Amino acid sequence: MSPHTRRAAPIRIPADAALSPRHPGGGELPGATIPRVMVLWCPDWPITAAIHEARPASDAVALIDKGLVYASSAAARADGVTRGLRLREAQARCPALVVLDYDPAVDNRVFEPIIAGLEQLTPHVQVLRPGMCALRVRGVAQYYGGEKGAALALAGRMDELGAGQTRAGVADGIFTAEQAARGSRGGHGRVRVVAPGESAAFLAPLDVGLLDDAALVTLLRRLGVRTLGNFAALPADDVRTRFGEPGRRLHALASGRDSWPLVPRTPPDDFDVVIDFEPALDRVDQVAFGVRTAAERFIDALTAAKLACTAIRVELLSDAADVSERVWLHPRSFTPADVVDRVRWQLQGSGVIDAGLSAGIIRVNITPEAVDAIGNHESGLWGTGPDERIHHGLSRVQSMLGHGAVLMPSIGGGRTLGDRQQLVAWGDRPVGVRQVAQPWPGRLPVPLPGTVFEPRHPVHVFGAGGVAVVVDERGALSAAPAELSAGATVLGIGSWAGPWPVDERWWSQDARRCWRFQAVDSTGCAWLLVLDEGGWWAEARYD
Amino acid sequence: MFEYGHMSTAAVLTPEPVIDEPAARSTQSVQQLQARIRSMQATKLDSRLIPTHPAIAGLLPGGGLKQGAVYSVERSAMLLMTLLAGPSAAGSWCAVVGVPEFGVEAAQRFGIDLERLVLVPHPGDDWLTVTAAVADVMGVVVTRPPKRATDSSIARLSARLRQRGATLLVLGSWPQSEAMLSLSQSQWHGIGEGHGHLAAREVTVTVTNRVTGRPRSARLWLPDADEQVRRSASASAGFSTMPREATG
Numbered sequence: 001m002s003p004h005t006r007r008a009a010p011i012r013i014p015a016d017a018a019l020s021p022r023h024p025g026g027g028e029l030p031g032a033t034i035p036r037v038m039v040l041w042c043p044d045w046p047i048t049a050a051i052h053e054a055r056p057a058s059d060a061v062a063l064i065d066k067g068l069v070y071a072s073s074a075a076a077r078a079d080g081v082t083r084g085l086r087l088r089e090a091q092a093r094c095p096a097l098v099v100l101d102y103d104p105a106v107d108n109r110v111f112e113p114i115i116a117g118l119e120q121l122t123p124h125v126q127v128l129r130p131g132m133c134a135l136r137v138r139g140v141a142q143y144y145g146g147e148k149g150a151a152l153a154l155a156g157r158m159d160e161l162g163a164g165q166t167r168a169g170v171a172d173g174i175f176t177a178e179q180a181a182r183g184s185r186g187g188h189g190r191v192r193v194v195a196p197g198e199s200a201a202f203l204a205p206l207d208v209g210l211l212d213d214a215a216l217v218t219l220l221r222r223l224g225v226r227t228l229g230n231f232a233a234l235p236a237d238d239v240r241t242r243f244g245e246p247g248r249r250l251h252a253l254a255s256g257r258d259s260w261p262l263v264p265r266t267p268p269d270d271f272d273v274v275i276d277f278e279p280a281l282d283r284v285d286q287v288a289f290g291v292r293t294a295a296e297r298f299i300d301a302l303t304a305a306k307l308a309c310t311a312i313r314v315e316l317l318s319d320a321a322d323v324s325e326r327v328w329l330h331p332r333s334f335t336p337a338d339v340v341d342r343v344r345w346q347l348q349g350s351g352v353i354d355a356g357l358s359a360g361i362i363r364v365n366i367t368p369e370a371v372d373a374i375g376n377h378e379s380g381l382w383g384t385g386p387d388e389r390i391h392h393g394l395s396r397v398q399s400m401l402g403h404g405a406v407l408m409p410s411i412g413g414g415r416t417l418g419d420r421q422q423l424v425a426w427g428d429r430p431v432g433v434r435q436v437a438q439p440w441p442g443r444l445p446v447p448l449p450g451t452v453f454e455p456r457h458p459v460h461v462f463g464a465g466g467v468a469v470v471v472d473e474r475g476a477l478s479a480a481p482a483e484l485s486a487g488a489t490v491l492g493i494g495s496w497a498g499p500w501p502v503d504e505r506w507w508s509q510d511a512r513r514c515w516r517f518q519a520v521d522s523t524g525c526a527w528l529l530v531l532d533e534g535g536w537w538a539e540a541r542y543d
Numbered sequence: 544m545f546e547y548g549h550m551s552t553a554a555v556l557t558p559e560p561v562i563d564e565p566a567a568r569s570t571q572s573v574q575q576l577q578a579r580i581r582s583m584q585a586t587k588l589d590s591r592l593i594p595t596h597p598a599i600a601g602l603l604p605g606g607g608l609k610q611g612a613v614y615s616v617e618r619s620a621m622l623l624m625t626l627l628a629g630p631s632a633a634g635s636w637c638a639v640v641g642v643p644e645f646g647v648e649a650a651q652r653f654g655i656d657l658e659r660l661v662l663v664p665h666p667g668d669d670w671l672t673v674t675a676a677v678a679d680v681m682g683v684v685v686t687r688p689p690k691r692a693t694d695s696s697i698a699r700l701s702a703r704l705r706q707r708g709a710t711l712l713v714l715g716s717w718p719q720s721e722a723m724l725s726l727s728q729s730q731w732h733g734i735g736e737g738h739g740h741l742a743a744r745e746v747t748v749t750v751t752n753r754v755t756g757r758p759r760s761a762r763l764w765l766p767d768a769d770e771q772v773r774r775s776a777s778a779s780a781g782f783s784t785m786p787r788e789a790t791g
Contacts, residue, residue: 390636393680397663397673407662409647421647423662445740447766448649450620480737495734497741518741524729526741540646542731542741543619 035261036196038137038151038170039177040118042163045131046071046102049110052162056098062090063102070102107131116267117161121154124264131163132181134174136262151191165190172199173258179206199256204229211250216243228254269305273298273366280319280360287361288344295339298366308333308377311370314346320359327369328403331391331427333377338395339366345403394426403427415442415502417452417528417540442502444516449528449540456537459486461493461517461529471499471515471531484521484529486538492522499531593682593710594629598772602750602759604722608683611705615717617725620646621653621765622748625772626712626724627683628654635659635682640674641666642687642714652770675700678709687714694718723751726765733768743768745775 042048046063050056051073059075069090072081079094091097107130115133119125126134135154137147144150151168158166169180171194180202184192194202206228208220225231232255240248252258275294281287302309310333316324328342343364347357394406407423413434414420420443424430461469463479470478477499484491498517505511514532521527526542592607599622600607608614608626616623627637627650636659639645643664651657661681666673674686678700692700701719704711713720726746733742749760762775 390680393676394661396676400669400673400676401663401666405663405665407664409650409657409660409662411648411651411657417646417648423647426661445742446652446770447621447741447743448646448652450624450646450649451644452646452649453644477737495731495736497734497737497739518734520731520734520741524731524746526731526734526744541620542744543621543726 034172034199034257036137036141036147036170036172037134037174037177037262038140038147038154038168039128039132039134039174039181040151040154040158041167041169041178041181042131042158043165043167044071044073045111045164046107047073048162048164049107049130050100050102052110053106054100056100058096058098060094060096061098061100062094063100065102104130114158114161114163115265118154118157119267121157124262126262126264128174128178132178134177134262135264137170147193148191151193155190167191170194171202172196172256173253174260174262175253175258176203176256179203179210199258200229200232201256203254203256204232208254211254213246213250216247216250232256269301271298271301271305271307271368271371275364275366277360277362277364280362282357282360284344284347284357287347287364288340291343291364291366292336292340294364295336295343295366298339298368299334299336302368302371303374306374307368307371308374309368309371310334311368312339312342313367313369314343315363315365315367316343316346316361317363317365318357318359319362322359329428332388333372337399341395341399342403348402398426411436413438413440415440415504417444417449418454421452442500442504444528447542449526449542451541451543453538453540456530456539457486458534459484459529459536459538461485461519461531461536469531469536475499475501475515481517481519484519484527494520494522496520498529591708593635594633596625596629596772598761598763598774599625599724599748599750602748602761604750604752604754608710609721610708610710612721613701613704613711613713613717613719615713615715615720615723617723618714619724619726620644620649621744622724622726623685623712623714624650624653624655625765627685630683630710631655631659636661636680637683638663638677638681638685640677640684640686641670641689642685645685653766653772671696671700674711675703678704678711679707681709683710683712685712685714688717720753722753725749725751727760 047061050063051061059073060079060081061073062069062076062081063071064087067087069081069083069085069087071083072090076090076094076097079097081090081094081097085093087099091099111127111130115125115127118133122135122140124136128134137150140150140154141147144153147170151170155166155168167181167184168191169177169182169184170191171177171180176194176199180192180194183206184190204227208226208228208231209217210228211217211231220226220231225234231251234251236248236251239251243250273294275291277287277290281290299309309330311327311329312334313325313327318324324346326346328346330338334342343366347361398406404425406426408426410422410424410430410433411420412422412430413436419434420436422430422433461481462483462485463469464482465479466483467479469481472478481493481496484493496517496519498519499515500517501513501515503511503513506513512532514530517529517531519527519529527538528540528542530537530539591610592605593610595603595607603614608630614626616626631637632654637655638661640663642662645662645664647657647660647662650660661677663673663677670686670689671692674684678684697718700711716723726748728745728747730745731741732744733739744765746763746765747760748763748765749758751758764771764773764775766772
């Protein structure tokens with residue numbers, strides 16, 4: 001399974017612990033136990049994650065957030081691309097720079113499988129932020145025979161999982177361990193162990209700017225307090241009186257008395273269902289039958305976790321190594337039969353149900369893409385009104401004819417009738433709809449035709465002498481239209497209007513240029529005719 | 544028994560049966576019986592009309608579209624949309640089966656709520672099954688039969704429609720339709736020979752009752768210059784039961 005399909009893990013930050021009623025007083029009271037903590041840190045994590053995701057050609061990579069450099073790789077830093085630089089200047093300093101947009105979701109998504117791999121060695125890992133995690137050191141230290149050995153082993157495991165040059169710090173409390181990891185060097189010195197009780201001495205020479213409160217740090221600097229040691233030397237009661245509870249907490253951190261316990265994450269439940277077929281199945285109905293039990297298991301597992309699934313991702317892998325991947329939405333929530341239907345529709349595309357496939361299917365992977373608490377999807381005591389009935393009726397038609405057979409219309413922006421009518425399959429949401437509220441000069445005057453041919457029909461228009469009518473470059477008609485013929489049918493044209501030029505997107509590749517006419521035939525029926533390079537077309541009928 | 548004898552004597556004595564031939568008399572009694580059967584069948588359905596455009600309602604048997612009935616409409620999308628607009632505005636869901644060229648934007652201009660409109664453009668050979676499935680949940684269903692259905696399947700569908708209270712509008716002919724709506728003498732306004740554009744249309748709408756076989760027609764603006772459908776003030780093309788509205 002590729003990391004792209006896995007949902008981003010819920011990241012627990014230590015702030016949760018601060019709000020937790022179990023630890024009301026912080027932990028800086030004398031005598032409170034301060035846990036031994038190991039922090040594993042992957043330097044330049046945003047860069048590592050972006051390279052993993054985008055696989056750029058060059059080593060020099062910079063992530064851009066709001067037009068400024070957010071992070072840069074070592075090769076880019078060597079050329080002077082630093083954080084906070086403007087994009088244009090960064091490109092000037094390093095012409096080979098590959099610029100990517102910073103996406104916090106990528107950080108989380110790529111870090112998730114690494115944590116999952118680490119959890120195979122040791123449980124109770126707390127993710128501090130993407131690229132940094134903390135764990136209780138006691139168990140692993142006993143297993144690996146020492147704190148340093150344990151840190152080296154786990155950092156090596158992180159490297160194997162693709163985390164880059166992981167560094168580790170072991171100390172009393174999360175804050176001190178994090179500073180130890182940051183203070184370590186690369187290579188053999190990548191693990192820094194601060195002995196128990198040495199935290200205050202280790203932190204004392206460090207800059208006060210490490211505290212995560214910009215206003216307080218500024219104020220402390222102006223007061224002449226420049227190191228954590230200076231700050232820790234202030235009397236705790238005075239700090240509390242002046243800066244309140246947050247200040248007291250930071251003062252405890254600076255003194256090396258960070259007794260917040262680790263809050264290990266709960267590994268997210270894995271609801272993915274993978275069905276392997278051996279040998280490969282090459283018929284749609286066989287695959288649909290094979291998926292049925294797994295679909296029931298999939299929905300049962302979600303229901304047991306009190307979840308209702310509103311979107312699934314279906315991945316189909318064929319023995320020709322083709323991967324077909326699609327997200328299916330559901331207007332309500334999926335039932336096992338709905339899941340089987342989606343797999344079948346994805347397989348058959350526009351074909352019929354018992355059609356053969358071009359390549360055999362060897363694996364089907366079903367992932368919940370969006371879940372919701374099941375309480376929000378419970379039907380009322382007397383049912384939930386007419387909508388449910390309509391959904392069931394239309395789903396029945398969909399399972400007979402295919403997903404795209406039942407369409408909901410809406411009006412989008414555009415000039416031609418075909419552009420303006422948007423049809424979306426029942427259950428999907430419209431994508432990329434052009435704004436209908438914009439003026440759209442050149443659209444048809446009302447009344448609009450009730451019959452819009454899809455596809456439009458080729459016709460011929462003749463003048464009085466039976467010669468074909470054409471329009472020249474300047475928009476002049478060669479003759480007044482007198483006859484309209486489609487196949488063997490020939491109708492006289494009574495009144496007509498046009499040509500109206502439609503010249504769309506003349507600046508681009510998909511330019512479209514045509515002339516529009518309205519014509520009333522001898523039976524009193526009116527037509528919308530279009531003349532383009534391909535000749536005359538009947539686009540719509542006013543009937 | 545006596546009363547029967549008495550009545551029969553009276554019947555013999557009345558002059559009319561002497562004038563009527565026996566064949567005509569039997570026809571009359573058949574018609575009377577049919578009317579009686581119809582009235583007994585129709586009591587439930589007549590009472591349930593769905594909202595219908597006033598310009599057309601007066602032409603229809605019963606004064607509007609009935610629930611559970613089938614109407615056939617001859618090749619006019621605009622007439623179809625006029626019929627759909629009333630129930631759609633009143634909150635019904637509408638479905639259009641087997642009409643891929645249904646003009647969605649025109650439907651919206653005619654007052655059909657697109658939030659409650661569902662299209663099944665290509666039902667293929669399953670059109671009758673799809674129509675029946677959709678009619679189970681929708682108020683008004685439009686369908687176009689690609690081929691003639693068997694009498695038994697038509698009877699089954701009719702029974703289902705009556706049970707569900709859905710109205711079926713068929714584009715084309717249908718053997719058991721309540722009435723047939725057709726257009727004739729279409730006349731467009733606003734367009735000349737090389738100038739203007741289509742702005743309004745006057746048309747004669749004819750409704751043929753299946754039972755009586757008598758056509759009723761009216762001259763309508765479909766639509767007028769303001770995109771409204773209303774009775775035309777010009778010379779009517781036939782019998783009309785509705786008082787004509789003033790036109791501007």
